[in-house]
Amino acid sequence: MSLSSSLDSHTPEVAILRVSGLRCAGCVQSLESQLKAQPGVEAAAVNLVTGTAVVTYSPNETTPVAIVECLNQGRFQATLAEANALLELPTASEETSLPRLAIALVLLILSSAGHGIDLLPGHWPMLEAMIWHWGLATIALVLPGWEILQEGMIGLIQRRPNMNTLVALGALGAYLTSTVAWLWPALGWECFFDEPVMILCFILLGRSLEQRIRQQAQRDLQSLLALQPPKALWQPSLESTDRWPIPVQQIQVGDWLWVEVGDP
Structure with a gap:
């Protein structure tokens, strides 16, 4: 095994969960504690408004399915969400009271x-x-x-x-x-x-x-999310004059983008 492949196997990955049963800040702290206590989970952040949990885990120790199954044994119920779930807010809250x-x-x-x-x-x-x-x-x-x-x-x-x-x-x-x-x-x-x-x-x-x-x-x-343009102009480097449009979902940290005056 090469050094690069060995490093890749230890690179943390991110999973996004849709969680039901969140009612207050105490529920958020309780859920984050449960997630962090699972083997292989390195970090967890829960958003009460969107009802999502962003979990950073080691793929050598656990999987998103295992995280969800372990979580569903308690009072919270979770399902795996798509990578852009944070941008797709639910249109309605949980069951009305x-x-x-x-x-x-x-x-x-x-x-x-x-x-x-x-x-x-x-x-x-x-x-x-x-x-x-x-x-x-x-x-x-x-x-x-x-x-x-x-x-x-x-x-x-x-x-x-x-x-x-x-x-x-x-x-x-x-x-x-x-x-x-x-x-x-x-x-x-x-x-x-x-x-x-x-x-x-x-x-x-x-x-x-x-x-x-x-x-x-x-x-x-x-x-606010509706104001976000669907595409952005990506360029290879700061000095490059080559630019082409890409979906905003593909933008990564460290990318160079060209923004024209007046662009949203």
Whole structure:
């Protein structure tokens, strides 16, 4: 084996992954740590807006397929992307949480109505019943909050806690404590069945707002990328007068390009 071929075999390569399940900066750090912990991975950079991960790896130790398979065993799901994936932003974010947010808002209104029962016309004793508030909290955990609780507990079990872990611990803690206080009133504890409903509702509201901001950021990036010309004038060296057009995707670090006055 020649020296050049030996050096080429040790040259790091780059893989681009499309990743789902990214929700916050903590998810980005967790994903980067998981990627860097894999054998053969030398560096990893994750972009929350585009939902991509750029991984630098040693081809002698691992492959992009192995990286993806290892990553898919956790809470993140990844697929291999094309080389120009960073320039092809997704047109829509991940699965919307608007239906779950609507359910959570209805549950929050019903739960809050018990505290303002004096302002309601008529007589509504059911709104003050503890079983009513227990039922609303149970529905909030099972329907709109189930995905948050599941992801949070998985992160805790895998020793990779995230924002969902904090939300899950807070909501479940308030729910279980209130249930015990309701079933055994002799303990003298207070019931906080409204808290799980409020926590989950506000978290889903924040995610919906964040989703809209992320989509707007994607549209802005798309607008900026649309200004990029499809081709550039490449020349062999600074002194050369020979130039010919090449696709911008083929431009590499160190290339010489000729830009005319007024070119985009």
